[in-house]
Amino acid sequence: MWIKPAQEQGIRKTVADRKVQLAVYSATARLKEKRAEAVSPDVFPEYEELRSQANRIKQHALENLDHYLEQFEKNVESHGGRVIWAREGAEVADFILGLANERGVSLLVKSKSMTTEEIHLNERLEHHQLEAVETDLGEYIVQLAHERPYHIVAPAVHKTRQDIADILERRLHVPREEEPEKQAMIARRTLREKFLAAGIGISGANFLVADSGAVVLVENEGNVRLCTTAPRVHVAVAGLEKILPRAQDLAVFLKLLARSGTGQLLTVYTSFLSGPRRRGEVDGPEEFYVVLLDAGRTRLLADKEKRQSLFCIRCGACLNACPVYRKIGGHNYPGAYSGPIGAIITPQYQGLARDPWLPYASSLCGACAEVCPVKIDIPRILLELRKQITESRTGGLERMAFRLYGWLMRRPKLYALAGRMAGKLARIPGLAKLGPGAAWASQREIPLPAGRSFRDEWRERKKS
Amino acid sequence: MTAREEILGRVRQALGREPGQTPAPAPEARIRVSSIGLDARLDLFQTRLEALGGKVHRAVTLIEARDQVARLIGDSAAVASNAGLLRRAGITALPGVGSGFLEEPALREACTTASFGVTSADYGLAEMGSLVTFASSEARLISLLPPAHIAVLAKATLLTGLDELYERHPLPAEGSSSMVLITGPSRSADIEMILVRGVHGPGVVHVIVVEEDI
Amino acid sequence: MARRVSIFVTCIVDQLFPQVGLAMAGVLERLGYEVEFRQDQTCCCQPAFNSGYHVEARAVAAHFIRVFRDAEFIVVPSGSCTSMITHHFFDIFSGEEALHEEAGYLAPRVWEFSRFLTEVANVEDVGARFDGVVTYHDSCHALRELHIKEGPRRLLRKVNGLELREMSIAEECCGFGGTFSVKFPEVSGGMARTKIESITATGASTVVSIDSSCLMQLQGALAKAGSPIRTMHLAEILASR
Numbered sequence: 001m002w003i004k005p006a007q008e009q010g011i012r013k014t015v016a017d018r019k020v021q022l023a024v025y026s027a028t029a030r031l032k033e034k035r036a037e038a039v040s041p042d043v044f045p046e047y048e049e050l051r052s053q054a055n056r057i058k059q060h061a062l063e064n065l066d067h068y069l070e071q072f073e074k075n076v077e078s079h080g081g082r083v084i085w086a087r088e089g090a091e092v093a094d095f096i097l098g099l100a101n102e103r104g105v106s107l108l109v110k111s112k113s114m115t116t117e118e119i120h121l122n123e124r125l126e127h128h129q130l131e132a133v134e135t136d137l138g139e140y141i142v143q144l145a146h147e148r149p150y151h152i153v154a155p156a157v158h159k160t161r162q163d164i165a166d167i168l169e170r171r172l173h174v175p176r177e178e179e180p181e182k183q184a185m186i187a188r189r190t191l192r193e194k195f196l197a198a199g200i201g202i203s204g205a206n207f208l209v210a211d212s213g214a215v216v217l218v219e220n221e222g223n224v225r226l227c228t229t230a231p232r233v234h235v236a237v238a239g240l241e242k243i244l245p246r247a248q249d250l251a252v253f254l255k256l257l258a259r260s261g262t263g264q265l266l267t268v269y270t271s272f273l274s275g276p277r278r279r280g281e282v283d284g285p286e287e288f289y290v291v292l293l294d295a296g297r298t299r300l301l302a303d304k305e306k307r308q309s310l311f312c313i314r315c316g317a318c319l320n321a322c323p324v325y326r327k328i329g330g331h332n333y334p335g336a337y338s339g340p341i342g343a344i345i346t347p348q349y350q351g352l353a354r355d356p357w358l359p360y361a362s363s364l365c366g367a368c369a370e371v372c373p374v375k376i377d378i379p380r381i382l383l384e385l386r387k388q389i390t391e392s393r394t395g396g397l398e399r400m401a402f403r404l405y406g407w408l409m410r411r412p413k414l415y416a417l418a419g420r421m422a423g424k425l426a427r428i429p430g431l432a433k434l435g436p437g438a439a440w441a442s443q444r445e446i447p448l449p450a451g452r453s454f455r456d457e458w459r460e461r462k463k464s
Numbered sequence: 465m466t467a468r469e470e471i472l473g474r475v476r477q478a479l480g481r482e483p484g485q486t487p488a489p490a491p492e493a494r495i496r497v498s499s500i501g502l503d504a505r506l507d508l509f510q511t512r513l514e515a516l517g518g519k520v521h522r523a524v525t526l527i528e529a530r531d532q533v534a535r536l537i538g539d540s541a542a543v544a545s546n547a548g549l550l551r552r553a554g555i556t557a558l559p560g561v562g563s564g565f566l567e568e569p570a571l572r573e574a575c576t577t578a579s580f581g582v583t584s585a586d587y588g589l590a591e592m593g594s595l596v597t598f599a600s601s602e603a604r605l606i607s608l609l610p611p612a613h614i615a616v617l618a619k620a621t622l623l624t625g626l627d628e629l630y631e632r633h634p635l636p637a638e639g640s641s642s643m644v645l646i647t648g649p650s651r652s653a654d655i656e657m658i659l660v661r662g663v664h665g666p667g668v669v670h671v672i673v674v675e676e677d678i
Numbered sequence: 679m680a681r682r683v684s685i686f687v688t689c690i691v692d693q694l695f696p697q698v699g700l701a702m703a704g705v706l707e708r709l710g711y712e713v714e715f716r717q718d719q720t721c722c723c724q725p726a727f728n729s730g731y732h733v734e735a736r737a738v739a740a741h742f743i744r745v746f747r748d749a750e751f752i753v754v755p756s757g758s759c760t761s762m763i764t765h766h767f768f769d770i771f772s773g774e775e776a777l778h779e780e781a782g783y784l785a786p787r788v789w790e791f792s793r794f795l796t797e798v799a800n801v802e803d804v805g806a807r808f809d810g811v812v813t814y815h816d817s818c819h820a821l822r823e824l825h826i827k828e829g830p831r832r833l834l835r836k837v838n839g840l841e842l843r844e845m846s847i848a849e850e851c852c853g854f855g856g857t858f859s860v861k862f863p864e865v866s867g868g869m870a871r872t873k874i875e876s877i878t879a880t881g882a883s884t885v886v887s888i889d890s891s892c893l894m895q896l897q898g899a900l901a902k903a904g905s906p907i908r909t910m911h912l913a914e915i916l917a918s919r
Contacts, residue, residue: 015864025872027657046496056491064487066475079637085467137663138654156654164655180655184663191664196576212637222608222650222665229604230572240471248493248634251626262653265512266592266626269665270645274637282546282603283568284641294471302478323851327868361862363855363869364728366822383769386730398857402726406734409689409720410741416717419693439860443867444898447694454687454696458703458715 003357007332014329020158024150024329027157028320034263035317035371044259053252055375058311061210061243062301068210068243069292075213079275081288089119092237092291096121096202097128099289103233105130105199109191111217111224112136113204114152114314115239115293117336118349121202132202133194135223137187144171150330151338152316153261158329191223201227201285205238206313207253208290211246214274215290218257218267225269234273234285240292241301241310247272253313256373260315296349306381309344311374318368318378324361334358340368344381352389359385416455423449497627505590505622506673512593516648517661518669526553529616529672533582534558536614536670540579543571545606547584549616549678555582565603575609581666582614583607585646588671591625594647595671600640607646612668615646619675682712684749686742686788688759688890689721695890701917702755702791705806709799718745722759727766728856736770743767743780751798752788755913756889757820760790765823790820792888792912796829803836808918811841812910813882815873815896816849817889830888830912837915843880847873854895870899877907888912 014020039047061068073083086092100108108125110116110132122143125132134143138155142148145167149155156164165178168186177183203224207216215236217224228234244253250272258264277284301307319325319339330338334355335346343358359382368378390399408415426432426449433441440446452460465473476483500508510520523529530553537560544556544563556563561582565571575581583606587596595615597607607613623629630636636643650665661667683706687699703713723738742763746752754760767781795801814834820826834842853859853869860866873896877885885900885907887893893909900907 011862012864015868023656030657053491057493060488060490063479064481065479066472066481066483067485067487069472069475075637079641085471087467087470091467135664136654137652141654154654154657157657159655161656180658181660183655184652184660188663195664196572209637212635214637220650221652221663223663225604225608225644226664229608240475245490246493246634247636248630251630252493254626264647266594266645266647268516268647268649268651270594270647272636272643273641275641278600278641281599281641282565282571283605284599292471294474298471298474298478301475323853323869323872324862324865327865327872357861360858361865363818363851363853363858363866365818365851365855367818367849367851370822380769383728383730386728387732388730390730391732398729399731402729402731402734405721405726406731406737409723409738412718412720415720423693436857436860439863440898443863443902444870444895445901447894447898450694450696452696454692454699455715455717457696457700459717 007334010332011328014332015327019160020329021327023158023160025326027154028326031154031262031316032320035260035320038259038263038265050252050256051373051375054256054373055311057244057249057252058374059308061245062241062307062310065240065243065301068245069240072208072210072213072243075211076275076290077213079213081213081275081290084289084291086291086293088295089121089293090124092119092293093121093124095291096125096200096235097130099233099235100130100200103199105233107194107198108132108200108202109194109198109227109231110134110202111204111219111227112139112155113202113237114336115204116202116237117148119293119295121237133191133198135191135195135227136219137184137221140187140191141167144168148331148336151319152314154316195226195230198231200233200235201231203227203234203236205236205242205290206257207244207250208238208242209244209247209250209272212274214247214272216250217271217273218254218269220268222269225271228271228273229284232285233287233289235289235291237291237293239297240294241297257313257315260317260371260373300348305384306348308376309348309381311376312341312345313374315373317371317373321367321371323365323367324363328361340378344378344385347385352385352392356389359389416453419453420456423453497631499624499628500590502619502622505624506619508590509588509593509622512591513648513669513671516593518593518648518671521670521672523672523674525676526674526678529674530554530558532672533614533616537561537580541577542580542582543574543578543606543610544582545584545602547601549584549618550582552678553616555616571603571605572609575605578610580612580614581606581608581610582616585615585617586621587629588617588622588673589625589629589645590622592647594645596629597644597646598636598640599642604642604644608665611662611666612670613666614670614672616672616674618678619673620677681751682714683751683753684714684716684746686719686722686746686752686754686759687715688754688756690890690894691755694894695911698755698890698911698913701911702753702913704917705804705913706753709801709804716745722762723770724759724762725856727762727770732770739767739770740777743777743784746784747780750787751794753791753794754788755791755911756891757790757817757824757826758889758891760788761819761823763788790824790826790888792830792833793824793826795833802832804833804916806916806918807838808915809839810884811843811880811882812884812886812915813843813845813877813880814848815852815877815885815887815892817887817892818851820888821849826888833912833916834886840915843882845876845880847876852892852895854891859895866895867899870895871903874899874903874905878905883907885909886912886915
């Protein structure tokens with residue numbers, strides 16, 4: 001099936017929802033503007049050079065991925081940590097469940113991680129009566145509302161303060177509060193208790209550094225630091241593509257990430273974590289695990305043309321730039337990743353058969369590629385996916401139409417004749433509104449065909 | 465076959481590589497180590513940090529730094545780290561300041577009730593207004609749990625930016641389990657893009673820069 | 679002696695907006711070019727390429743190459759079709775050496791109309807007159823693949839009687855996107871309406887672009903909204919006197 005009716009309805013509903021449209025459009029506009037200011041040549045002249053460099057480093061890291069993964073593992077172990085390899089999301093959950101059982105842990109705190117969203121880790125843990133609490137403010141709100149994040153860097157971007165007041169009142173049984181600052185303090189108080197009581201902290205990873213065996217995490221609130229410091233055990237879950245060869249590469253990537261995401265020079269906290277607490281250190285976790293997840297990534301790695309999809313550093317800039325994301329929002333994209341990056345990685349992770357419409361949900365305007373800090377050519381990958389999809393399917397009206405198109409466009413005289421006929425047909429009332437014409441006409445007036453095509457006009461002109 | 469072997473096998477197959485095959489040389493990591501004079505670094509550090517809502521205080525001597533810390537904390541409870549710099553300045557001996565914690569539970573307990581956490585910092589980064597702290601010299605919770613953080617920084621440790629930091633510490637994991645960059649007070653804009661400070665970490669950050677050689 | 683240029687009148691212009699092709703030919707002739715129109719031309723193949731039908735796209739692209747193989751200048755009233763030919767023909771023919779080579783030979787001879795004026799003909803003032811306030815819509819492929827941004831604006835500023843007012847989101851997509859416009863009509867229509875808000879806010883009476891497909895989308899949405907704002911291709915403005 002091309003697109004499920006429920007998905008189509010979801011898109012329609014979001015486009016018609018004025019409140020959500022306003023919230024998402026203004027927030028993304030703001031982020032877009034801040035990014036543009038932060039990378040403008042007068043304040044950041046090295047931007048283009050850094051983008052190229054980031055692209056080269058990612059390409060190199062992926063082309064030699066086995067080497068860097070092994071190096072990473074060796075270094076993690078040399079500092080007393082452990083690396084766990086997971087073929088699929090279920091294996092990640094199994095590992096964490098086993099660990100929680102062994103350590104007698106029933107409460108876990110989590111910092112925002114798209115990878116754990118991707119593999120539905122919270123649901124899997126909850127299924128086994130474990131409490132996994134999201135601690136990023138936006139992510140916490142979304143979890144309380146039983147929703148999934150709307151945006152890679154702004155999970156609750158679709159919620160107004162009134163929505164949030166409702167959620168906090170209903171779920172936490174606190175007096176209604178509509179001031180964002182006070183709402184945040186409610187979350188601070190509630191979550192502080194969780195941080196101090198939790199036995200395991202789960203984080204994602206923005207980067208994995210091979211030469212150090214380190215996990216790098218960036219954030220603004222401090223919840224990542226708390227998740228990775230307060231509980232006795234820290235588990236970082238990361239896609240295996242997050243590898244960088246050297247700590248020094250961070251000098252390139254950190255400069256790009258925050259500027260592209262929120263327009264900051266650097267996020268408030270950047271943690272470079274290389275293992276459990278060492279001798280002489282007073283705090284920090286006593287156990288440190290890094291779970292490396294495949295879940296479709298090695299399949300993507302094998303595709304030379306589209307391998308660059310794995311360069312993504314999850315800054316969210318492509319979402320803010322994308323006019324389609326800004327209309328349909330984050331929840332209509334299947335899978336954890338929304339926007340242009342979601343439209344290319346979700347089909348590649350889950351296979352093209354499941355949501356073949358995703359690569360078509362784009363006007364190919366290219367605004368995403370323009371802002372990507374690691375230069376992923378998203379439109380090119382969308383086109384490549386469309387090609388793969390048409391080649392993997394047979395039949396269908398569209399295919400017949402394009403067969404006819406391909407045949408006709410090599411026969412200029414017939415094309416000219418067909419044009420004349422179509423022009424006449426289109427004047428018959430109602431006829432132009434059949435098929436795709438109806439979809440067009442639902443939003444726009446149909447252009448009237450010219451009385452005479454250019455080629456006929458021109459021939460006429462040359463005669464006289 | 466273990467998951468490890470299977471995944472590494474898939475990676476090698478995808479890339480057409482053999483086990484143990486050495487990689488091609490990696491592209492150059494840094495592009496330039498820009499460096500500006502020490503006074504300019506301090507000015508820039510102050511501008512950047514204060515733009516984020518932090519506050520920079522200048523102290524000529526360690527004694528002056530101690531007095532500034534005393535003024536900031538007033539009658540409130542504070543936790544100070546075991547850094548030698550704080551001890552030498554006499555900050556750990558200030559009234560109301562708990563220090564010398566060697567066990568995590570006691571430190572945690574003190575940090576959850578203190579109004580101020582006082583630490584040193586290994587470096588400052590002028591271009592962003594960041595503090596750099598290694599776990600080998602600073603406990604992590606002191607700059608994290610109390611609602612306000614005071615850091616005492618020697619002026620001579622101000623670096624220009626990230627390039628310089630990673631040039632000095634190409635392998636930050638060598639002597640420490642963590643290296644944290646702190647760039648201003650904790651913040652969030654998750655609700656209607658409205659800036660809120662102090663969401664989980666300290667909402668107040670003071671940096672006292674000591675100008676004398678220490 | 680005037681030079682000869684060959685015009686590629688895109689299928690949309692040929693069938694729906696012939697006046698744009700005529701206007702372009704008129705401007706070129708006014709500048710002293712001899713304009714030829716090769717009757718065997720049809721389409722650049724972009725509809726099939728963008729929808730993923732590469733076999734069909736390849737056949738149509740090969741036809742294009744056959745028709746224009748020996749032309750010295752090929753001028754096109756569309757950024758999108760120009761980019762298809764100069765950028766994506768290489769993707770289409772990546773497996774076919776001979777045609778790939780021909781695409782490479784062809785690409786530097788294919789010119790989007792405004793760029794031909796500003797970079798080959800070297801003119802900004804073409805002697806046009808148009809009384810009114812206009813705003814310019816950057817079409818995506820012209821802007822992001824061909825990096826055409828200032829040229830059309832310079833040409834517009836030199837038109838007598840014309841006032842150019844920038845809209846707030848000139849670079850944002852109009853929502854057309856070929857089959858996207860009918861596969862996701864509400865999204866496409868919503869994008870057009872966002873664009874129209876920005877156009878309307880300028881107070882302009884006319885929105886100008888170098889791509890007729892964007893203009894078809896905007897015109898349809900403007901008409902649906904009952905707006906008096908009209909759409910014109912740059913060539914039509916430059917042909918006005």
